[in-house]
Amino acid sequence: MSDSTIFDIAVVGGGINGAGIAYDASGRGARVLLLEKGDLASGTSSASSKLIHGGLRYLEHREFGLVREALVERERLWAMAPHAIQPLRLVLPVEGGQRPWWLLRAGLFVYDHLGGRKRLPPTLTIRLDQHPAGAVLRHGGRAFEYSDGWCDDARLVVLNARGAAKRGATILPRHALTHAQRSGEWWTLTAGGRQFRARALVNAAGPGVADVIAAAEAPPSPALRLVRGSHIVVPALFRHPYGYFLQLADRRIIFALPFEGDFTLIGTTDVDHARGHPVAPSQEEIDYLLRAANHWFKIKLTASDIVHSFSGVRPLVADASGRPEEASRGYRFDLSPTEAGPPLLTVLGGKLTSFRHVAEKAVDLLTPRLGLRRAWTGGSHLPGGDFPVDGLQDLADGLARDYPFLSADEALRLAKAYGTEARSWLGRARSRADLGTDYGEGLSEAEVRWMVEEEFAQTADDILWRRSKLGLRMNAAGRSRLEDDLARRAA
Secondary structure (H helix, E strand, C coil): CCCCCEEEEEEECCCHHHHHHHHHHHHCCCCEEEECCCCCCCCHHHCCCCEECCCHHHHHHCCHHHHHHHHHHHHHHHHHCCCCEEEEEEEEECCCCCCCHHHHHHHHHHHHHCCCCCCCCCCEEEEHHHCHHHCCECCCCEEEEEEEEEECHHHHHHHHHHHHHHCCCEEECCCCEEEEEEECCEEEEEECCEEEEEEEEEECCHHHHHHHHHHCCCCCCCCEEEEEEEEEEEECCCCCCCEEEEECCCCCEEEEEEECCCEEEEECCCEECCCCCCCCCCHHHHHHHHHHHHHHECCCCCHHHCCEEEEEEEEEECCCCCCHHHCCCCEEEEECCHHHCCCEEEEEECCHHHHHHHHHHHHHHHHHHHCCCCCCHHHCCCCCCCCCCCCHHHHHHHHHHHCCCCCHHHHHHHHHHHHHHHHHHHCCCCCHHHHCCEEECCEEHHHHHHHHHHHCCCCHHHHHHHCCCHHHCCCHHHHHHHHHHHHHHHC
8 A cells, every 4th residue: 555545435533433434334345544543442442341232221211213223233243243242141130229120121021122132032030049140149039131242342343443454444553643634536634644545534533533523624513422431340259151230229220240251340430521531430430330339249349359440431422411321322423515525424422232333324324425335244244253153162162172282261262352263373383382472371472463463453552451351360571571572573
Protein backbone atom coordinates (compact mmCIF):
# COMPACT_ATOMS: atom_id res chain seq x y z
CA MET A 1 0.00 0.00 0.00
CA SER A 2 1.17 3.49 -0.77
CA ASP A 3 -0.16 6.66 0.74
CA SER A 4 -1.44 7.53 -2.74
CA THR A 5 -4.03 4.74 -2.60
CA ILE A 6 -7.62 5.98 -2.72
CA PHE A 7 -9.64 3.88 -0.30
CA ASP A 8 -13.36 3.42 -0.65
CA ILE A 9 -13.96 3.69 3.10
CA ALA A 10 -11.79 5.02 5.90
CA VAL A 11 -13.03 3.93 9.31
CA VAL A 12 -11.89 5.87 12.36
CA GLY A 13 -12.08 3.81 15.54
CA GLY A 14 -10.64 0.38 16.31
CA GLY A 15 -13.30 -0.76 18.74
CA ILE A 16 -16.00 -3.31 18.02
CA ASN A 17 -18.10 -1.05 15.78
CA GLY A 18 -15.14 0.13 13.72
CA ALA A 19 -13.63 -3.34 13.35
CA GLY A 20 -17.06 -4.78 12.51
CA ILE A 21 -17.62 -2.15 9.82
CA ALA A 22 -14.16 -2.82 8.35
CA TYR A 23 -14.92 -6.56 8.27
CA ASP A 24 -18.30 -6.07 6.62
CA ALA A 25 -17.16 -3.50 4.07
CA SER A 26 -14.02 -5.39 3.03
CA GLY A 27 -16.13 -8.47 2.33
CA ARG A 28 -18.33 -6.40 -0.01
CA GLY A 29 -15.39 -5.48 -2.20
CA ALA A 30 -14.51 -2.13 -0.63
CA ARG A 31 -10.93 -0.96 -0.20
CA VAL A 32 -10.94 -0.27 3.54
CA LEU A 33 -8.62 1.69 5.80
CA LEU A 34 -9.03 1.39 9.58
CA LEU A 35 -7.39 4.06 11.75
CA GLU A 36 -7.15 3.73 15.52
CA LYS A 37 -5.35 6.15 17.83
CA GLY A 38 -4.24 3.41 20.23
CA ASP A 39 -4.32 -0.37 20.11
CA LEU A 40 -7.34 -2.22 18.80
CA ALA A 41 -9.95 -2.57 21.56
CA SER A 42 -7.91 -0.35 23.85
CA GLY A 43 -10.97 1.60 24.99
CA THR A 44 -14.55 0.64 25.72
CA SER A 45 -14.48 -2.57 23.69
CA SER A 46 -12.10 -4.31 26.09
CA ALA A 47 -13.90 -3.05 29.20
CA SER A 48 -17.30 -4.73 28.94
CA SER A 49 -18.85 -7.36 31.20
CA LYS A 50 -17.76 -9.95 28.59
CA LEU A 51 -21.37 -10.95 27.85
CA ILE A 52 -23.17 -11.58 24.59
CA HIS A 53 -26.68 -10.95 25.84
CA GLY A 54 -30.05 -9.62 24.91
CA GLY A 55 -30.19 -7.16 27.80
CA LEU A 56 -32.77 -8.66 30.14
CA ARG A 57 -32.94 -5.49 32.20
CA TYR A 58 -33.75 -3.40 29.09
CA LEU A 59 -37.18 -5.06 28.96
CA GLU A 60 -37.98 -3.08 32.09
CA HIS A 61 -37.50 0.10 30.05
CA ARG A 62 -39.66 -1.29 27.20
CA GLU A 63 -36.78 -1.41 24.73
CA PHE A 64 -38.25 -4.46 23.05
CA GLY A 65 -36.76 -3.75 19.64
CA LEU A 66 -33.25 -3.40 21.06
CA VAL A 67 -33.63 -6.63 23.06
CA ARG A 68 -35.02 -8.57 20.11
CA GLU A 69 -32.18 -7.44 17.86
CA ALA A 70 -29.59 -8.49 20.44
CA LEU A 71 -31.28 -11.85 21.07
CA VAL A 72 -31.27 -12.65 17.37
CA GLU A 73 -27.61 -11.65 17.12
CA ARG A 74 -26.67 -13.70 20.18
CA GLU A 75 -26.84 -17.10 18.42
CA ARG A 76 -25.64 -15.66 15.13
CA LEU A 77 -22.44 -14.38 16.76
CA TRP A 78 -21.93 -17.69 18.53
CA ALA A 79 -21.95 -19.41 15.13
CA MET A 80 -19.53 -16.81 13.71
CA ALA A 81 -17.00 -17.18 16.51
CA PRO A 82 -17.60 -20.34 18.58
CA HIS A 83 -14.06 -20.02 19.97
CA ALA A 84 -14.41 -16.47 21.31
CA ILE A 85 -18.08 -16.86 22.31
CA GLN A 86 -19.62 -19.65 24.38
CA PRO A 87 -23.01 -20.15 26.02
CA LEU A 88 -23.32 -19.20 29.67
CA ARG A 89 -26.12 -20.07 32.07
CA LEU A 90 -26.91 -17.28 34.52
CA VAL A 91 -28.70 -17.57 37.85
CA LEU A 92 -31.11 -14.82 38.89
CA PRO A 93 -32.13 -15.19 42.56
CA VAL A 94 -35.53 -13.90 43.68
CA GLU A 95 -35.23 -11.98 46.92
CA GLY A 96 -38.02 -10.30 48.89
CA GLY A 97 -38.24 -6.57 48.35
CA GLN A 98 -36.96 -6.80 44.81
CA ARG A 99 -38.91 -7.28 41.59
CA PRO A 100 -41.65 -9.84 42.24
CA TRP A 101 -41.34 -13.43 41.06
CA TRP A 102 -44.18 -13.15 38.56
CA LEU A 103 -42.64 -10.09 36.90
CA LEU A 104 -39.26 -11.76 36.52
CA ARG A 105 -40.88 -14.91 35.15
CA ALA A 106 -42.86 -12.89 32.62
CA GLY A 107 -39.73 -11.02 31.55
CA LEU A 108 -37.80 -14.26 31.11
CA PHE A 109 -40.66 -15.77 29.10
CA VAL A 110 -40.42 -12.82 26.71
CA TYR A 111 -36.62 -13.17 26.75
CA ASP A 112 -36.88 -16.83 25.75
CA HIS A 113 -39.27 -16.22 22.87
CA LEU A 114 -38.63 -12.71 21.52
CA GLY A 115 -35.48 -13.45 19.55
CA GLY A 116 -36.08 -16.81 17.93
CA ARG A 117 -33.91 -18.82 20.32
CA LYS A 118 -32.90 -22.10 18.64
CA ARG A 119 -29.90 -23.73 20.32
CA LEU A 120 -29.69 -22.13 23.74
CA PRO A 121 -31.69 -23.91 26.46
CA PRO A 122 -34.76 -22.19 27.96
CA THR A 123 -35.25 -20.65 31.38
CA LEU A 124 -35.65 -22.97 34.37
CA THR A 125 -37.12 -22.26 37.79
CA ILE A 126 -34.78 -23.63 40.47
CA ARG A 127 -34.32 -23.85 44.23
CA LEU A 128 -30.98 -22.46 45.34
CA ASP A 129 -30.68 -25.03 48.15
CA GLN A 130 -30.81 -27.74 45.46
CA HIS A 131 -28.54 -26.09 42.87
CA PRO A 132 -24.73 -25.78 42.67
CA ALA A 133 -25.01 -22.00 42.41
CA GLY A 134 -26.76 -21.73 45.76
CA ALA A 135 -23.99 -22.98 48.05
CA VAL A 136 -21.92 -19.76 47.90
CA LEU A 137 -24.84 -17.35 48.38
CA ARG A 138 -26.05 -15.79 51.63
CA HIS A 139 -29.64 -15.87 50.41
CA GLY A 140 -31.56 -18.96 49.33
CA GLY A 141 -35.05 -19.59 48.00
CA ARG A 142 -36.28 -19.50 44.44
CA ALA A 143 -34.25 -18.44 41.44
CA PHE A 144 -34.21 -18.60 37.67
CA GLU A 145 -31.56 -20.11 35.47
CA TYR A 146 -31.44 -18.65 31.94
CA SER A 147 -29.18 -18.48 28.88
CA ASP A 148 -26.85 -15.84 27.52
CA GLY A 149 -23.27 -15.98 26.27
CA TRP A 150 -19.73 -15.29 27.43
CA CYS A 151 -17.35 -13.42 25.14
CA ASP A 152 -13.72 -12.38 25.01
CA ASP A 153 -14.58 -8.84 23.95
CA ALA A 154 -11.10 -7.65 22.94
CA ARG A 155 -10.39 -10.79 20.93
CA LEU A 156 -13.71 -10.35 19.15
CA VAL A 157 -12.47 -6.93 17.98
CA VAL A 158 -9.12 -8.36 16.90
CA LEU A 159 -10.80 -11.21 15.02
CA ASN A 160 -12.97 -8.74 13.09
CA ALA A 161 -9.90 -6.66 12.22
CA ARG A 162 -7.99 -9.76 11.18
CA GLY A 163 -10.97 -10.91 9.10
CA ALA A 164 -10.99 -7.51 7.38
CA ALA A 165 -7.24 -7.66 6.75
CA LYS A 166 -7.57 -11.10 5.17
CA ARG A 167 -9.99 -9.47 2.71
CA GLY A 168 -7.57 -6.69 1.83
CA ALA A 169 -8.25 -4.04 4.48
CA THR A 170 -5.40 -1.92 5.80
CA ILE A 171 -5.43 -1.90 9.63
CA LEU A 172 -3.36 0.84 11.28
CA PRO A 173 -3.35 0.98 15.07
CA ARG A 174 -1.63 3.94 16.71
CA HIS A 175 -2.61 6.26 13.88
CA ALA A 176 -4.61 9.06 15.46
CA LEU A 177 -6.68 11.14 13.05
CA THR A 178 -5.65 14.78 13.37
CA HIS A 179 -7.32 16.31 10.31
CA ALA A 180 -9.92 15.39 7.70
CA GLN A 181 -10.87 17.58 4.75
CA ARG A 182 -13.15 17.08 1.77
CA SER A 183 -11.10 17.42 -1.41
CA GLY A 184 -13.28 17.01 -4.48
CA GLU A 185 -14.51 13.42 -4.62
CA TRP A 186 -12.69 12.14 -1.58
CA TRP A 187 -11.57 12.89 1.95
CA THR A 188 -7.96 13.78 2.59
CA LEU A 189 -6.99 12.45 6.02
CA THR A 190 -3.97 13.08 8.20
CA ALA A 191 -3.18 10.34 10.72
CA GLY A 192 0.05 9.16 12.30
CA GLY A 193 1.99 11.76 10.34
CA ARG A 194 0.78 10.34 7.01
CA GLN A 195 -1.87 11.35 4.52
CA PHE A 196 -4.59 9.10 3.12
CA ARG A 197 -7.50 9.53 0.74
CA ALA A 198 -10.90 7.88 0.94
CA ARG A 199 -14.22 8.18 -0.88
CA ALA A 200 -16.15 7.91 2.40
CA LEU A 201 -15.32 8.51 6.06
CA VAL A 202 -16.92 6.50 8.87
CA ASN A 203 -16.69 7.91 12.37
CA ALA A 204 -16.88 4.94 14.74
CA ALA A 205 -14.70 6.42 17.46
CA GLY A 206 -17.08 5.64 20.33
CA PRO A 207 -16.59 8.17 23.13
CA GLY A 208 -14.29 10.10 20.78
CA VAL A 209 -16.82 10.71 17.97
CA ALA A 210 -16.83 14.44 18.77
CA ASP A 211 -13.06 14.59 18.23
CA VAL A 212 -13.43 13.11 14.75
CA ILE A 213 -16.26 15.50 13.94
CA ALA A 214 -14.04 18.39 15.05
CA ALA A 215 -11.12 17.09 12.95
CA ALA A 216 -13.45 16.97 9.93
CA GLU A 217 -14.85 20.42 10.71
CA ALA A 218 -18.32 18.89 10.34
CA PRO A 219 -21.58 20.04 11.96
CA PRO A 220 -21.91 18.65 15.48
CA SER A 221 -23.88 15.46 15.98
CA PRO A 222 -26.50 15.02 18.69
CA ALA A 223 -25.15 14.97 22.18
CA LEU A 224 -23.80 11.76 23.63
CA ARG A 225 -24.19 10.76 27.23
CA LEU A 226 -20.91 9.31 28.47
CA VAL A 227 -21.56 6.63 31.07
CA ARG A 228 -18.69 4.89 32.85
CA GLY A 229 -18.95 1.21 33.70
CA SER A 230 -16.42 -0.25 36.11
CA HIS A 231 -15.55 -3.81 37.10
CA ILE A 232 -13.39 -5.54 39.67
CA VAL A 233 -11.70 -8.93 39.45
CA VAL A 234 -11.23 -11.03 42.60
CA PRO A 235 -10.07 -14.58 43.32
CA ALA A 236 -12.79 -17.06 42.38
CA LEU A 237 -15.85 -16.89 44.64
CA PHE A 238 -17.12 -20.14 43.13
CA ARG A 239 -15.90 -23.01 40.95
CA HIS A 240 -19.07 -23.98 39.11
CA PRO A 241 -19.73 -22.80 35.51
CA TYR A 242 -22.71 -20.52 36.24
CA GLY A 243 -22.77 -16.74 36.33
CA TYR A 244 -25.02 -14.57 38.48
CA PHE A 245 -27.46 -11.78 37.65
CA LEU A 246 -27.94 -10.14 41.05
CA GLN A 247 -30.53 -7.56 42.04
CA LEU A 248 -29.62 -4.80 44.48
CA ALA A 249 -31.67 -2.70 46.88
CA ASP A 250 -31.40 0.40 44.62
CA ARG A 251 -33.01 -1.68 41.80
CA ARG A 252 -29.75 -1.82 39.88
CA ILE A 253 -28.12 -5.13 39.04
CA ILE A 254 -24.62 -6.50 38.92
CA PHE A 255 -23.12 -9.57 37.30
CA ALA A 256 -20.74 -11.96 39.03
CA LEU A 257 -19.15 -14.13 36.35
CA PRO A 258 -16.55 -16.90 36.15
CA PHE A 259 -13.43 -15.35 34.65
CA GLU A 260 -10.27 -16.93 33.32
CA GLY A 261 -10.58 -20.04 35.45
CA ASP A 262 -9.31 -18.71 38.78
CA PHE A 263 -11.19 -15.42 39.12
CA THR A 264 -14.61 -13.81 39.41
CA LEU A 265 -15.54 -10.70 37.44
CA ILE A 266 -17.95 -8.34 39.24
CA GLY A 267 -19.67 -5.38 37.61
CA THR A 268 -20.84 -3.13 36.25
CA THR A 269 -21.52 0.33 37.54
CA ASP A 270 -23.34 3.07 35.64
CA VAL A 271 -21.94 6.51 36.41
CA ASP A 272 -22.05 9.68 34.31
CA HIS A 273 -18.54 10.37 33.04
CA ALA A 274 -17.15 13.83 32.45
CA ARG A 275 -15.35 14.21 29.15
CA GLY A 276 -11.58 14.38 29.61
CA HIS A 277 -11.54 12.75 33.05
CA PRO A 278 -9.46 9.60 33.64
CA VAL A 279 -11.22 6.37 32.67
CA ALA A 280 -10.70 4.41 35.86
CA PRO A 281 -12.89 3.08 38.68
CA SER A 282 -13.55 5.64 41.37
CA GLN A 283 -13.31 4.70 45.02
CA GLU A 284 -17.08 5.07 45.24
CA GLU A 285 -17.57 2.55 42.42
CA ILE A 286 -15.18 0.06 43.98
CA ASP A 287 -16.91 0.39 47.36
CA TYR A 288 -20.30 -0.05 45.67
CA LEU A 289 -19.25 -3.27 43.93
CA LEU A 290 -17.72 -4.68 47.12
CA ARG A 291 -20.90 -3.93 49.11
CA ALA A 292 -23.04 -5.48 46.40
CA ALA A 293 -20.94 -8.65 46.30
CA ASN A 294 -20.89 -8.90 50.09
CA HIS A 295 -24.66 -8.64 50.20
CA TRP A 296 -24.98 -11.77 48.09
CA PHE A 297 -21.90 -13.94 48.66
CA LYS A 298 -20.82 -15.71 51.85
CA ILE A 299 -17.15 -14.86 51.28
CA LYS A 300 -16.43 -11.41 52.67
CA LEU A 301 -14.51 -9.26 50.19
CA THR A 302 -12.31 -6.26 50.97
CA ALA A 303 -10.34 -3.96 48.72
CA SER A 304 -7.23 -6.10 49.32
CA ASP A 305 -8.92 -8.98 47.44
CA ILE A 306 -9.08 -7.01 44.17
CA VAL A 307 -6.45 -8.31 41.75
CA HIS A 308 -7.50 -6.16 38.80
CA SER A 309 -10.02 -3.46 37.95
CA PHE A 310 -11.00 -1.62 34.80
CA SER A 311 -13.45 0.91 33.40
CA GLY A 312 -14.93 1.70 30.04
CA VAL A 313 -16.97 4.65 28.85
CA ARG A 314 -20.16 3.86 26.98
CA PRO A 315 -21.09 6.50 24.41
CA LEU A 316 -24.90 6.46 24.72
CA VAL A 317 -27.30 8.53 22.70
CA ALA A 318 -28.53 11.26 25.05
CA ASP A 319 -32.17 10.92 26.07
CA ALA A 320 -34.46 12.13 28.81
CA SER A 321 -33.60 9.36 31.29
CA GLY A 322 -32.67 10.67 34.69
CA ARG A 323 -30.36 7.84 35.81
CA PRO A 324 -27.33 6.61 33.86
CA GLU A 325 -28.45 2.98 34.06
CA GLU A 326 -31.74 3.95 32.37
CA ALA A 327 -30.10 5.61 29.35
CA SER A 328 -30.87 3.81 26.11
CA ARG A 329 -28.33 1.30 24.73
CA GLY A 330 -29.74 1.94 21.26
CA TYR A 331 -27.80 3.44 18.39
CA ARG A 332 -28.25 5.84 15.53
CA PHE A 333 -26.47 6.94 12.36
CA ASP A 334 -25.81 10.43 11.07
CA LEU A 335 -25.06 10.47 7.33
CA SER A 336 -24.07 13.69 5.60
CA PRO A 337 -26.28 14.73 2.63
CA THR A 338 -25.19 13.95 -0.91
CA GLU A 339 -24.74 17.62 -1.74
CA ALA A 340 -22.12 17.97 1.00
CA GLY A 341 -19.65 15.92 -1.02
CA PRO A 342 -17.90 12.70 0.04
CA PRO A 343 -19.99 11.10 2.77
CA LEU A 344 -19.34 11.26 6.48
CA LEU A 345 -21.18 8.60 8.46
CA THR A 346 -21.14 8.88 12.25
CA VAL A 347 -22.12 5.87 14.35
CA LEU A 348 -23.56 6.76 17.75
CA GLY A 349 -24.19 4.34 20.62
CA GLY A 350 -24.76 0.61 20.32
CA LYS A 351 -23.79 -2.41 22.39
CA LEU A 352 -21.35 -5.27 21.95
CA THR A 353 -23.96 -7.90 21.09
CA SER A 354 -25.43 -5.82 18.26
CA PHE A 355 -22.16 -4.85 16.59
CA ARG A 356 -22.53 -7.09 13.52
CA HIS A 357 -26.00 -5.75 12.73
CA VAL A 358 -24.87 -2.16 13.39
CA ALA A 359 -21.93 -2.67 11.00
CA GLU A 360 -24.20 -4.16 8.34
CA LYS A 361 -26.64 -1.27 8.54
CA ALA A 362 -23.80 1.26 8.46
CA VAL A 363 -22.30 -0.21 5.29
CA ASP A 364 -25.80 -0.52 3.77
CA LEU A 365 -26.13 3.26 4.12
CA LEU A 366 -22.94 3.79 2.11
CA THR A 367 -23.60 1.10 -0.50
CA PRO A 368 -25.71 3.27 -2.88
CA ARG A 369 -22.94 5.88 -3.04
CA LEU A 370 -20.07 3.41 -3.36
CA GLY A 371 -21.61 0.61 -5.40
CA LEU A 372 -20.78 -2.18 -2.93
CA ARG A 373 -22.01 -5.75 -2.88
CA ARG A 374 -24.80 -7.14 -0.68
CA ALA A 375 -24.53 -7.86 3.03
CA TRP A 376 -22.79 -11.15 3.83
CA THR A 377 -21.53 -11.40 7.40
CA GLY A 378 -24.58 -13.16 8.89
CA GLY A 379 -23.39 -16.52 7.63
CA SER A 380 -19.66 -15.93 7.91
CA HIS A 381 -17.01 -17.29 10.27
CA LEU A 382 -14.47 -15.04 11.91
CA PRO A 383 -10.87 -16.31 11.62
CA GLY A 384 -10.51 -19.62 13.44
CA GLY A 385 -14.28 -19.97 13.89
CA ASP A 386 -14.87 -22.54 11.15
CA PHE A 387 -15.99 -25.38 13.40
CA PRO A 388 -19.33 -26.44 14.97
CA VAL A 389 -20.70 -24.32 17.80
CA ASP A 390 -20.58 -27.33 20.12
CA GLY A 391 -17.07 -28.32 19.03
CA LEU A 392 -14.84 -26.21 21.27
CA GLN A 393 -13.90 -28.98 23.69
CA ASP A 394 -13.23 -31.36 20.80
CA LEU A 395 -10.94 -28.73 19.30
CA ALA A 396 -9.10 -28.33 22.62
CA ASP A 397 -8.83 -32.10 23.04
CA GLY A 398 -7.34 -32.35 19.55
CA LEU A 399 -4.70 -29.74 20.40
CA ALA A 400 -3.82 -31.55 23.63
CA ARG A 401 -3.51 -34.84 21.74
CA ASP A 402 -1.37 -33.48 18.90
CA TYR A 403 0.75 -31.24 21.13
CA PRO A 404 1.20 -33.34 24.29
CA PHE A 405 3.40 -30.72 25.97
CA LEU A 406 0.27 -28.57 26.36
CA SER A 407 -1.76 -29.03 29.53
CA ALA A 408 -5.52 -29.41 29.20
CA ASP A 409 -5.99 -25.84 30.48
CA GLU A 410 -3.43 -24.49 27.99
CA ALA A 411 -5.05 -26.33 25.09
CA LEU A 412 -8.44 -24.92 26.04
CA ARG A 413 -7.04 -21.39 26.27
CA LEU A 414 -5.52 -21.66 22.80
CA ALA A 415 -8.71 -23.16 21.37
CA LYS A 416 -10.74 -20.25 22.78
CA ALA A 417 -8.27 -17.66 21.51
CA TYR A 418 -7.44 -18.96 18.05
CA GLY A 419 -9.91 -21.71 17.18
CA THR A 420 -8.70 -23.66 14.17
CA GLU A 421 -5.90 -21.12 13.61
CA ALA A 422 -4.01 -22.29 16.70
CA ARG A 423 -2.29 -24.89 14.54
CA SER A 424 -1.07 -22.13 12.21
CA TRP A 425 1.53 -21.03 14.73
CA LEU A 426 1.92 -24.23 16.76
CA GLY A 427 3.04 -25.81 13.48
CA ARG A 428 5.14 -28.95 13.86
CA ALA A 429 6.25 -28.23 17.41
CA ARG A 430 6.96 -31.37 19.43
CA SER A 431 8.09 -29.68 22.61
CA ARG A 432 7.85 -26.35 24.37
CA ALA A 433 11.38 -25.58 23.26
CA ASP A 434 10.21 -25.69 19.63
CA LEU A 435 8.03 -22.62 20.35
CA GLY A 436 10.98 -20.45 21.34
CA THR A 437 11.26 -18.28 24.45
CA ASP A 438 8.91 -19.23 27.29
CA TYR A 439 7.65 -16.08 29.03
CA GLY A 440 5.67 -18.01 31.61
CA GLU A 441 1.99 -18.87 31.98
CA GLY A 442 2.04 -20.74 28.68
CA LEU A 443 2.99 -17.69 26.57
CA SER A 444 5.64 -18.57 23.99
CA GLU A 445 7.70 -16.69 21.44
CA ALA A 446 5.75 -18.41 18.64
CA GLU A 447 2.43 -17.15 20.03
CA VAL A 448 3.82 -13.63 20.48
CA ARG A 449 5.09 -13.67 16.90
CA TRP A 450 1.59 -14.57 15.70
CA MET A 451 0.04 -11.76 17.75
CA VAL A 452 2.51 -9.24 16.33
CA GLU A 453 2.48 -10.38 12.70
CA GLU A 454 -1.17 -11.36 12.35
CA GLU A 455 -3.08 -9.56 15.12
CA PHE A 456 -1.49 -6.08 15.09
CA ALA A 457 0.00 -6.29 18.61
CA GLN A 458 2.94 -4.02 19.43
CA THR A 459 3.32 -3.75 23.22
CA ALA A 460 3.26 -6.00 26.25
CA ASP A 461 -0.16 -4.65 27.26
CA ASP A 462 -1.51 -5.42 23.78
CA ILE A 463 -0.46 -9.03 24.32
CA LEU A 464 -1.13 -9.54 28.04
CA TRP A 465 -4.44 -7.68 28.38
CA ARG A 466 -6.11 -7.53 24.97
CA ARG A 467 -4.87 -10.47 22.85
CA SER A 468 -4.97 -12.52 26.05
CA LYS A 469 -5.72 -12.05 29.74
CA LEU A 470 -2.38 -13.46 30.85
CA GLY A 471 -1.67 -10.16 32.59
CA LEU A 472 -3.72 -11.57 35.47
CA ARG A 473 -1.03 -14.19 36.06
CA MET A 474 2.21 -13.03 34.44
CA ASN A 475 4.97 -12.16 36.90
CA ALA A 476 7.24 -9.14 36.59
CA ALA A 477 10.17 -11.16 35.23
CA GLY A 478 8.08 -12.66 32.42
CA ARG A 479 6.67 -9.28 31.50
CA SER A 480 10.14 -7.73 31.48
CA ARG A 481 11.46 -10.45 29.13
CA LEU A 482 8.49 -9.87 26.85
CA GLU A 483 9.02 -6.09 26.80
CA ASP A 484 12.73 -6.52 26.01
CA ASP A 485 12.01 -8.90 23.13
CA LEU A 486 9.32 -6.64 21.68
CA ALA A 487 11.72 -3.68 21.84
CA ARG A 488 14.41 -5.64 20.00
CA ARG A 489 11.87 -6.73 17.42
CA ALA A 490 10.73 -3.14 16.81
CA ALA A 491 14.27 -1.74 16.57
